Amino acid sequence: MKRLHLHVAVDDLRQSVRLYSTLFAAQPSVLKDDYAKWMLDDPRVNFAISLRDSTPGIEHLGIQVDSADELAEVYGRPRQADAPVLEEGHTTCCYAKSEKSWVTDPAGLSWEVFHTYGGSATYGGGATAIDPRLASTAAPKLVEKAKSACCGPAA
16 A cells, blocks of 8 residues: 655754644654654655755655555656656665655655665665766756755755
8 A cells, every 4th residue: 555755854853743743643653863754544644754954844755655566566657757767776764774766746846656664773874876877867956966865855
């Protein structure tokens, strides 16, 4: 089953956790000094917030899948949209081990398609498999953002 993912950059994690915990009537499933995540079933969403080096607001959006089979099903969709795709592959990000790819929509919003298959004690370190062909296409912004951000490109 697929789950919508929203990642929001915040200035004050403690106050944001308090607000979103009240709004969702649930405590975060992951809570760190710089990151919190709610895996909600109603609505079915992976909602994450973090203290990142970016402007507060939507950092990126995504589609999370539950299995490698579902990932294979959804992985090709960004390419079918004729948009440059960053295939990050296996990576550690947001205290989790995942396989993912990225696409930027025409308005500049970054979307990730990913399958999380394990946890991690560290936040992560960024893109591990950048397609070199992207550097010469319409995606240099996507590549540069992915090189500098744990979760790939920020919006």
